[in-house]
Amino acid sequence: MYTQTKVNNQKQAFVVGVEYYEEDLFLEIELGTFHTTQLHAQRIANSVHNVILLENQIVLIFKNADSISITDDFLKYAFKFRLCTKPTMSPLDISKLTQQEKDDLVLNEAYMVTEEDMKEVQWDINTAFRYLQHQYEARDQTFFFLSSSAYYVIPTNEQMDQEGMKDAT
Incomplete structure (x- = not known):
């Protein structure tokens, strides 16, 4: 029988x-x-502080100030780009909305992006960088600070409990 302590250490x-x-x-x-444990895996995902897209590399900056540079030659299978195909909605002046209208707006599906709205593109880093420069008339821009959207922690079938590890060594 598993105790709560044993389950947390799994x-x-x-x-x-x-x-x-x-x-x-x-x-x-x-x-x-x-x-690791699920909680620690979530902490790993949350440890990414900033992502910067440069012309030929992606820089991940972690909360402990360490960083990793990803290029098309190094870790090129660790990333992929997707485009949102959903048409952008025109900006709204929400200052004149009631609180109920604001609450309804947050739940409005016209503003929500789903997986069906996303299209994977087989781009290298330079192509993505040039796309942003061209699409958003930022030709002078030398980098793009990306905003956090989500993280994922997907369990695999491999399980090991810490007690079992001690016995195995």
Whole structure:
């Protein structure tokens, strides 16, 4: 029988990743597979502080100030780009809306993006960078600070409990 302590110490393999975006371009980065607890896997995903898209590289800056540079030659299978195909809605002046109208607006499906609205594109880093420069008339811009969108922690079938690890060594 498992006690609560034993269940909390149970380790499993998790695939951990993050998604960041700029306008309609989404960047998904797989951080890796980690053999840990679910809570620690979530902390790993949340450890990414900023993502910067440069002309030929992606820089991940972590909350502890460490950073990783990803290029098309190094870790090129760790990321993928997706475009949102849903037409953008015109901006609204929400200052004149009642609180109920604001609440309804938050739940309005016209403003929500779903998986069906996303299209994966087989782009390298330079193509994505040039797309943002061209699409948003930012030809002088030398980098794009991407905004956090989501993270994922996907368990695999591998499980190991910490007590079992001690016995095995």
